[in-house]
Amino acid sequence: MFMYHYMQNRFLAFSISKMEDAEKETYSKEQKAPDKDGLLVKQVLEGDYGAFEQLVKRHQSRVFYHAMRFLNRQEDAEDILQDTFLRAFKGLGSFRGDSSFLTWLLKIATNNCLMKLRKSKKMDIVSLDKPVEIDGSELPREIEDWSNNPSDQRLEDETREFLNKAMARLPEDKRMVLVLKDVEGFTNLEISETLGMSVAAVKSRLHRARLAMRDLLSHYFEEREVNYKRNIQ
Amino acid sequence: MKCADILEKISDYLDKELDPSICKEIENHVQDCEPCIAFLNTMRKTVELFNDVGKRETEIPGPVSDKLMNFLKQNVIEKK
């Protein structure tokens, strides 16, 4: 059994190039969406409000949960949701289709979130869970390899809930970069444009954020393993 | 290439932002370094888990959607 895992890990470590192809496949699945979106945008611009409602229905969940990740409060996320689609409607003529319609929407939503965060900071600081400590870039000697731990087929609800909580503990600037890059699939350049920082700054924040998330996940899987063993005894 | 270099470059490596020659150096090191294999695997898994969060989005709560639709109708159609 140990041998099996060991070999598999070895294999995983060197299958980067194959991974890339797999990733491209999942992304290209998503990129089929813009065709339909593009058509709907055209219809809206021709005055068809029903087409706009279809666009809203297609993307409201993504926009809403995107805002939730940034703001951690449903009331605020609802404001962002409404404002984002209103702005999108008014500015639809400026959608060029360089990026997908969803990316365009999420850029608007992100800007709205940034404005809201700035405003709320003037009044009171949105308190989150204990923020994670970032830094101390030293590789621990003993690293548990939990990469085969969760089921590959389905991201369990529990793990997903944990991921959302973990993200919420990141400092804001790093959380935004992580959400845009790893959750929403923005390119570094798109993130740099959206957040108004250099690509180098994006990369560095992303790296710190991922390291912190890996750390939290290590503890999480370790605990789960312990609980699991306790339960089967 | 040392373990600390792997730690520093791992994100760029996973995102394929590095020159092939540096990738090769990383792979050469990792090949014989148990902690770095575990580190690389878990770091990659971390990224994959977050990728998944975006792909498996939950549906928005019904009342939130209703409110949104009403808001837009009011502000878009009636103000036209």
Ligand SMILES: [Zn+2]
């Ligand atoms: Zn090493």
